[in-house]
Amino acid sequence: MSLQLHQKEKIMATGKGTETAETKQVESLKDVPDLEKAEKIVRNHMLVALGTGVVPPVIDIAALTGVQIRMLYVLAKNYNQKFSDDWGKSVIGSLLGGYGMAKLCTSAVHSLMKFIPGVGQIAVPVSMSVVAAASTYALGKVFIKHFESGGTLLNFNPEKMREYYYEQYEKGIKLAKKQTETDKAD
Secondary structure, eight states: HHHHHHHHHHHHHHHOOSHHHHHHHHHHHHTTOOOHHHHHHHHHHHHHHHHGSSSOOOOHHHHHHHHHHHHHHHHHOOOOOOOOHHHHHHHHHHHHHHHHHHHHHHHHHHHHHSSSTTTTOOOOOOOOHHHHHHHHHHHHHHHHHHHTTTTTEEEEEEEHHHHHHHOOOOHHHEEEEEEEEHHHHH
């Protein structure tokens, strides 16, 4: 549980019916970011990212970038952080580094493979969707962890978060595959 949420619960449990310093503090915590809300933001954007795999070639990568930038914007807003698109693009690139760039190149190849009649048009969108959703999930989880620990956009260190990103990417792959299987069953 985040420190802020714990403090909010503690204040609310001890609050009295009269106007006290504690009551004022509860009022000031109305806008405290909600971890559950942040998790929902990531999940929703992950589901949207799943859909980018079926977008026409090359446009799919731009669409995925847009989904991820939007997610970072909404997460930053949830944690009362100012956000800029340029910062978002640079942080995504710096966080991805070597491993992530290999995945991004794989995504670009998948995108171009959609032009291949038959197999390329059937198999590639599914794998592209899973990669897109997993990378979106991992990116969101990284920023939830960063913001929950009191981090800001100014002190984000991609090198320190890269390992966590990779762990979350692997979890995201499993979640995305599970989601695509669920969608096929429906």
